[in-house]
Amino acid sequence: METSMLCIKNGILIDRNSAHHLTCPYIYIKDGRIVHVGDKLNVDAIEIDIEQDYISSGWMDLHTHANPSVSIGLTPDQIGVKQGVTLVVDAGSCGSSNIDSFVASLPSYQTKVRMFLNISSVGLTRLDELADSSLIDLEANREKIRAYRDLIVGIKVRASKSVMGENMTQPFEEARKLADEYDLPIMVHIGNAPPVLDEVLPYLGKRDIVTHCFHGKPSKVVNGNDVLPVVRKARNRGVKFDIGHGGASFSQFTYTEAITAGLSFETISSDLHIGCINGPVYSLSKVMDKMVALNLPFDDVVDRVTHQVAKIIKLDHYGKVDVGYVADLTRFRLETKNEIGLDAEKTEIHTSVSFTPIAVWVDGKEVLISNE
Ligand SMILES: [Zn+2]
Numbered sequence: 001m002e003t004s005m006l007c008i009k010n011g012i013l014i015d016r017n018s019a020h021h022l023t024c025p026y027i028y029i030k031d032g033r034i035v036h037v038g039d040k041l042n043v044d045a046i047e048i049d050i051e052q053d054y055i056s057s058g059w060m061d062l063h064t065h066a067n068p069s070v071s072i073g074l075t076p077d078q079i080g081v082k083q084g085v086t087l088v089v090d091a092g093s094c095g096s097s098n099i100d101s102f103v104a105s106l107p108s109y110q111t112k113v114r115m116f117l118n119i120s121s122v123g124l125t126r127l128d129e130l131a132d133s134s135l136i137d138l139e140a141n142r143e144k145i146r147a148y149r150d151l152i153v154g155i156k157v158r159a160s161k162s163v164m165g166e167n168m169t170q171p172f173e174e175a176r177k178l179a180d181e182y183d184l185p186i187m188v189h190i191g192n193a194p195p196v197l198d199e200v201l202p203y204l205g206k207r208d209i210v211t212h213c214f215h216g217k218p219s220k221v222v223n224g225n226d227v228l229p230v231v232r233k234a235r236n237r238g239v240k241f242d243i244g245h246g247g248a249s250f251s252q253f254t255y256t257e258a259i260t261a262g263l264s265f266e267t268i269s270s271d272l273h274i275g276c277i278n279g280p281v282y283s284l285s286k287v288m289d290k291m292v293a294l295n296l297p298f299d300d301v302v303d304r305v306t307h308q309v310a311k312i313i314k315l316d317h318y319g320k321v322d323v324g325y326v327a328d329l330t331r332f333r334l335e336t337k338n339e340i341g342l343d344a345e346k347t348e349i350h351t352s353v354s355f356t357p358i359a360v361w362v363d364g365k366e367v368l369i370s371n372e
Pocket residue numbers: 063064065091246271
């Protein structure tokens with residue numbers, strides 16, 4: 001069926017990679033794709049005037065828990081379109097034994113979903129999913145990766161004592177094998193040692209991702225003014241770093257120390273789950289507010305929830321407002337509002353600017369957001 005052309009106008013574009021960054025281009029959409037960005041065209045189109053709000057590529061959250069069938073899981077829409085996020089990546093809720101039912105549920109949501117397959121077959125149906133080595137079934141993992149090649153964007157390994165018990169090398173070895181076979185990144189969650197970073201990071205290469213990269217636990221990435229040598233080496237190999245705020249995994253002090261010591265990172269993600277959606281995380285946009293408060297320029301913040309995410313998980317034609325790209329967009333305001341947020345160590349971050357999503361378009365279809 002022919003759909004009519006849509007034209008979004010009068011919005012300030014935030015896209016550092018576009019020549020139209022910070023201008024108000026006419027954005028034309030047809031059949032779910034962006035077909036023109038720039039001057040007004042002489043064509044029939046349904047025009048939507050967004051009245052000087054901001055518009056960016058649809059926000060994407062690289063680390064969430066969006067499978068409601070596991071105990072810590074939320075729903076994709078709750079933390080997706082309802083919060084201005086057009087695509088959520090579930091980070092390991094599913095292993096080979098429980099992925100089928102989650103995939104079957106996805107058409108009931110408006111938010112797009114991708115996932116990191118947990119190296120453990122049980123996913124996060126139990127929170128010590130790697131304690132028993134028999135829970136890693138390489139052949140079952142291969143079968144699911146082949147079946148859901150368009151949805152699985154990587155392999156998840158949670159490297160904490162509480163998750164792994166004594167089983168500290170096998171999960172990495174098996175994940176490395178799978179990742180190399182299918183050219184997928186491994187996302188490693190770092191937390192309480194053991195294993196220490198010296199044991200974990202050597203498994204990772206340039207496609208891989210460290211999440212919770214600025215946690216404040218004893219085995220963190222910096223020691224005073226110095227980035228740990230193993231961390232510096234991993235960054236030099238191209239290993240990607242992701243915030244993964246969560247309930248226990250983002251410390252503003254670690255962040256400030258690390259940035260001051262010259263460490264950088266790629267993506268801002270929420271790690272939203274049932275234990276942090278009512279604070280300290282609430283939403284991806286609240287994490288973005290805190291990053292602005294910690295001196296990251298706001299267009300840089302937007303870049304790290306759009307373009308950078310698409311690059312890391314190789315989402316073709318996502319993350320930019322440009323011709324040929326998927327018409328996933330977020331309309332938002334930057335409201336001046338003094339609020340006090342908390343990091344995961346419960347220390348205050350005073351925010352003065354608030355990203356307020358107004359609407360999203362998913363494949364060119366508008367979803368309004370109620371900000372009651
Ligand atoms: Zn998580």
